[in-house]
Amino acid sequence: MEEQAFFDILREGLWIAVKIAAPLLTVALVMGVVIGLFQALTSVQEMTLTFVPKVGAMIFVFWVSMTFMSAALVSYFTDGIIPLIVGR
Template sequence: MQDAIFFDTLRQGLWIAVLIAAPLLSVALVAGVTIGLFQALTSVQEMTLTFVPKVGAMLVVFWVSMSFMSEKLVEFFTRSLLPIIAGG
């Protein structure tokens, strides 16, 4: 395999990973900042208050964006990886 094909496929795979992780990471960031602000304003320092809502929000976003994630992975596999594996 040529180096250019390898690095181009690696770059595409990393970009797909960023696209797939972006919804989950953004909702975790927003939930963390919101809960941190709430804790700072109310002086409540409960550990479960930060963990449970963040995980719940991430589960909801994962459930909603699951079709987008699997669609992107299947598209990457069929368009980029299968032709390389097949030798074309």
């Protein structure tokens, strides 16, 4: 395998990882800011208040975006990795 092809596949794999992680990380960021504002406004400093809603929202978004994540990984594998293994 040439060096350029290796770096192209690596770059594409990293971009797929970013696209797959973006919905979960965005929800975690938004929920963290919302919960932080709520805690600052109400002076409630409960640890489970930050953890449980954030994890619940992330699980929901993961459940909703599972088809997108699976399709992105499968297309990357079938279009990018398998042809390199086969040697086409």
